[in-house]
Amino acid sequence: MNTKLIDGKEIAKKKRSEMKSRVVELKRLGVQPHLAVILVGEDPASKTYVKNKEKACQEIGILSNVFHYETDTDERTILQKIEQLNSDPAIHGILVQLPLPEHIDAKKIIRAIDPKKDVDGFHPINIGKRILGEKSFIPCTPLGIIVMLEEAGVSISGKHAVVVGRSNIVGKPIGQLLLDKDATVTYCHSKTKNLKEYTVQADILIVAVGKSRLIKADDVKEGAVVIDVGMNRDENGKLCGDVDTLEVLPKVSRITPVPGGVGPMTITMLLANTIEAAKTVHKIG
Numbered sequence: 001m002n003t004k005l006i007d008g009k010e011i012a013k014k015k016r017s018e019m020k021s022r023v024v025e026l027k028r029l030g031v032q033p034h035l036a037v038i039l040v041g042e043d044p045a046s047k048t049y050v051k052n053k054e055k056a057c058q059e060i061g062i063l064s065n066v067f068h069y070e071t072d073t074d075e076r077t078i079l080q081k082i083e084q085l086n087s088d089p090a091i092h093g094i095l096v097q098l099p100l101p102e103h104i105d106a107k108k109i110i111r112a113i114d115p116k117k118d119v120d121g122f123h124p125i126n127i128g129k130r131i132l133g134e135k136s137f138i139p140c141t142p143l144g145i146i147v148m149l150e151e152a153g154v155s156i157s158g159k160h161a162v163v164v165g166r167s168n169i170v171g172k173p174i175g176q177l178l179l180d181k182d183a184t185v186t187y188c189h190s191k192t193k194n195l196k197e198y199t200v201q202a203d204i205l206i207v208a209v210g211k212s213r214l215i216k217a218d219d220v221k222e223g224a225v226v227i228d229v230g231m232n233r234d235e236n237g238k239l240c241g242d243v244d245t246l247e248v249l250p251k252v253s254r255i256t257p258v259p260g261g262v263g264p265m266t267i268t269m270l271l272a273n274t275i276e277a278a279k280t281v282h283k284i285g
């Protein structure tokens, strides 16, 4: 593998093997980490992701249950399921796979999850705590990015980080996390005029917009670190990111590939959050 590539798959593997021992330790103390996943509908990408999450749980000894509902399931049924999972002491983490069908109010669903079991870190309580610097669940993708930067030995303090994309699950939280690590942060989005003017200034460039190969060599600074959060299909149906990796590669110092970059780290952080949830409930340090 090109030495410029930050190998998310490899870092994920290392982290998962560490977690595996932690799970063994927890089991010795009588605690079996347990994740519940709610999936509504038949979106093929969602089904694949959920399957990958199940597999990852199994691999490191976390129990997982997937509750799969038909597309036309009403909101109340899902809310009732969440309530049941909230009050079940054997369940430590609850994840509702997004996106949900349109007739279901995702905001309402997320608010129904017990914040202590919100391993996605999407509940307003966890978002509020995070902003205030209190202990909280951090969304898996941004957390995975921070861990990758650390593992790759990229220092963050004093760097100019440019975040392209402002979603609640990636853009906004990763900017906040980088800020907490003393980066100077610029947010760009669909209404940003002359995007390139900003991206070329980035020491650390995070791209999470969902547009195939949007970022070209001209858009990056020499020696930049680039994190590609995109998960797109190109015109040939091939999985690709928001960055034209081959084109920018000669110019950057480090870059995450797609696949094999941020994706595997996202799932790994879900496992980490689930273990954390189990430890907290059972008051294990």
Ligand SMILES: Nc1nc(=O)c2c([nH]1)NC[C@@H]1CN(c3ccc(C(=O)N[C@@H](CCC(=O)O)C(=O)O)cc3)C=[N+]21
Pocket (backbone or CB within 6 Å): 048, 049, 052, 095, 096, 097, 098, 099, 120, 140, 141, 231, 239, 258, 259, 260, 261, 262, 263, 264, 266, 267
């Ligand atoms: N409640 C919720 N939480 C999420 O964390 C969540 C979600 N909903 N909805 C969808 C997005 C997307 N997401 C991915 C996770 C792993 C890969 C992943 O492992 N990707 C592989 C490739 C997978 C493939 O081949 O399709 C890789 O990049 O190497 C991708 C995408 C989690 N999400």
